[in-house]
Amino acid sequence: MEFTREIYWNVGHGVLIPMYLLAFIAIGIMIFGFYKRYLVYKMGGSENRLDSLFDRIFYMLRNVFSQKKVIKEKIPGIFHGIFFWGFLLLFIGTLLVFLQADFTNPLFGVKFLTGIFYLVFSLVLDLAGLAAIIMLSALLIRRFFIKPEGLETIRDDYIIHGILLVILITGFIIEGLRMSVTELGSGSILPYFSPVGMFAANIFAGFDAGSLQGAHKFIWWFHFLLAMTFIGIIPLTKLRHIFTMSANLMFKDNRVKGFINTPDLEDEQAEQFGCEELTDFSWKDIFDGDACTKCKRCQDRCPAYATDKPLSPMKVIQQFQEAAFYENTENMVDFVTPDVLWSCTTCRACQETCPADIEHVNKILEMRRNMVLMKGEFPGDEVITATDSIEVNGNPLGFGFAKRGDWADGLDVSLVSEQADVDILYFPGCFASFDKRNINVAKNFVSICNELGVRVGILGKEEKCCGEPARKLGNEYLYQMMAMENIEKLSEYNVKRIVTTCPHCFNTLSKDYMQLGLDGSVQVEHYTTFLHKMFEENGFNLESEDFECTYHDSCYMARYNDILDEPRSLITSAGGRINEMDKNRYESFCCGGGGGRILVDEKIGTKVNAARAKMAADTGSGMLISNCPFCLSMFEDGIKTAEVEDKIKVRDISEILVDRIKRRS
Incomplete structure (x- = not known):
């Protein structure tokens, strides 16, 4: 017996014309939907994000297919990654079916979905579909029943989870109905290579063939129309991230980490500096709003949000989308609000964790620049005093x-x-x-x-x-x-x-x-x-003495400059045993002094430095080591605020090294 199956079984090849017509209509609706969004993106200013195009495409494909950035989020990320791979395999399988049925077989008489290849094909697709259903169900339970704090649920989430789950389940029902009529009881090994389909087929085994064929034809059309609906609504729902998130990876900022545009302040043609209106931003800033999946990773990592400040990096990006597509809002500074903008420590944790490579920090900095240079607005009088002192005394x-x-x-x-x-x-x-x-x-x-x-x-x-x-x-x-x-x-x-x-x-x-x-x-x-x-170059050995400590990665060392191991190596060479805080390396929690906040009185929420000092004290190390003057100053204050003076002391790496060097001498 040949290992294969009849494509278009029961529905016949007469479905080809209406099927392709509906498919072209669905794809046309999707393209038109994205074109309308493209017109909105064009409201923003020009910015070249297509340099080094080959490298950009390679980066995008590597991250999309590996789901590397997505699965960093442990459990929900892994669920999403497995769902993606399962759905991708089903999509590839569908393309292979169309390729044989509508191209290679009718034109060249070539069938490749046969024999051992078909058995593997059938087994892989069945397991991929099962994995996709399980992962989607787990994500559904997380979103609608567990409801993690800060994870917003909107209408799109009901539509997306519902339509995807029904598409996957009806696919197995169609397979089970076909197998119940054509393969069960035939003595063939084919059913064993479609285990989920065989499970469904056994459920229908007691019904007569005519009823099963009628049900099969109805559900086949329902499944197909649902799939076309899925394609058509992609630009209208969060499903658009299938394309926008992927594209945003290609549009990533290839400049040096933390790059900030430097305006020509002597340009007599410039009417303003910084960004206030939506049209002052680039098209990429608007596009970021559409690329956002609302996964809240940036919000979870934000030290301002964690200490009850009004800033949520996720919400700021959403506000760009809302302003561009729904609110008809022009003034982004007022829409986002100054309190939100001044809360940012520019720690870059939001950008480091974002699976879509969205750029949060520079949007905030451009709005701050506009407030200061165009309106003379500052977060407090203490900042005016400090900046006056910089101007006069340096x-x-x-x-x-x-x-x-x-x-x-x-x-x-x-x-x-x-x-x-x-x-x-x-x-x-x-x-x-x-x-x-x-x-x-x-x-x-x-x-x-x-x-x-x-x-x-x-x-x-x-x-x-x-x-x-x-x-x-x-x-x-x-x-x-x-x-x-x-x-x-x-x-x-x-x-x-x-x-x-x-x-x-x-x-x-x-x-x-x-x-x-x-x-x-x-x-x-x-x-x-x-x-x-x-x-290393001089073979210099310190007079080592064992001690326990925890180490704080400065934001501008770790996330901005990828300097992680050298400071740790100096500590260990001095005899230190580092008990890492839960939030360390690229996941490090800001001291609260970045983004100019070292000059600003922290009046909203709880203090960032106290939160970080508490994390250090919780390691039981007794010593917190940093290598940044802002961090050192912030922790001296934070340890007092958190009332952990008896549990932790802060020292700079230089203080550890100089002690050992003096002993060596």
Whole structure:
């Protein structure tokens, strides 16, 4: 007996014309629906997201078919991934059936769905369909019965789950009706290679063939019409993410992580800076709203949302879609609201976890930029004071600029204005120059460099704030003023290698300054990667002493610059045993100081730094280690707020290293 089955059994080949006509209509409706949405995307400004097209397509295909970003979300992600693969196999199987029945067989007399291949084909599709039903049912239970906090359920969810589940179940009913008439009791092994179909066939085994054939024809048409309905409604429901999410992966930002557009503030033709109206944003910003699957991963990772701030990254992206397609809203700043915009720490956790590569942070920064530069709005008077101090004294802490290099008195460090022949230019930043606790970090770093024989130079009073906090709070003018003054000095002294103990300075100098003219050959490093490299190159061994600790990944080290292992290596080389917090590495929870928030009084919700301090205390380590002046300052305060002073102390990596180096000497 030949291992195969009759395609179009019972319904006949007469269905081909109406079937293809309806299919073309459904596809036409889908294309027209996407075309109408395309016209809305065009409201946004132009932006090239098709450079390096081959690489973009490869990235998209790799992520779509592997579901790599989706399954990172553990249980629900794995459910969705298995459902996707099951549905994909069913789609491929349907295409193979159409290919044989309507192309290779009628035109060339070629049948490939036979023999062993057909048996494997039948078994794989049956198991794929079963897996898809099980996973979809699990996702349905999660959404409608378990209802995780923050997971919104709308009309689309009922439609999508309902139509997909009925399509899958009716597919097996059709198979069972056919098998009950043609294969059960025939002595063939075919039913065993369609186990789910055989289960359904046994249910119908007691009915006469005429009744089964009538039911089969009715359900076949119902199943087909439902499938065509599914295709037609894709642009009108959340199902559109099948295409928009995939496309958004191809449109990902290929620029350096954390790239921010640098406007020409001297452009006399510019009517405004930043973005306020929907049309001020790019088409990609609007498209992001359609690519969002509302999976709430960004919301779950957001430190502002977790501490009862009004910010939900998911909602902000949804508001772009609502404004573009439904609300007819033009002013995005008012629609999103200032309190939401000022709550962001720019930690980038939302973008790191998003399976669709949606870009949240820059939308917020552009709206902040508009509020500050066009309307003079700030999150509080304390920010006005800090930015005034940056403008006058080159730092936000209120100290006179002439005292900026005083921390180095008595240390073996040179002013490059007097001695430019140094190995590195150390850029301590504002906190390590003026904040008492962070001054120790600067001194420690210089001491370690001295021990390694590295000649260190500083700008001293010629150094200004890198401008990053002001920029992240929307004051692009002040940022560019500080940046240009720093770049002028760095160029004047022909600086080739910069090391900083501040991740924010590091990120700004190594990336943002290049847009304003800093020589691209200048090497900028964070002190942990610099010391890690120096230790390895020189075979330098610390005087190790065992201790327990937990380590906090600064957002601007981990998510912005992928620096994860070097700081940990320094800690372990000093004898540290790291008890990781639940939220670590790329999943790290922000200290609350990023995005300029180090200058802002936290008045809404609970404090981010206290939440993170509590996480550190819960490890039972007794010591929290960081390598960022913002984090160090925030944790000193957060430990007190969380009332865990007796459980955890905070130290910078430099404080650990310098102790071991002194003992070694």
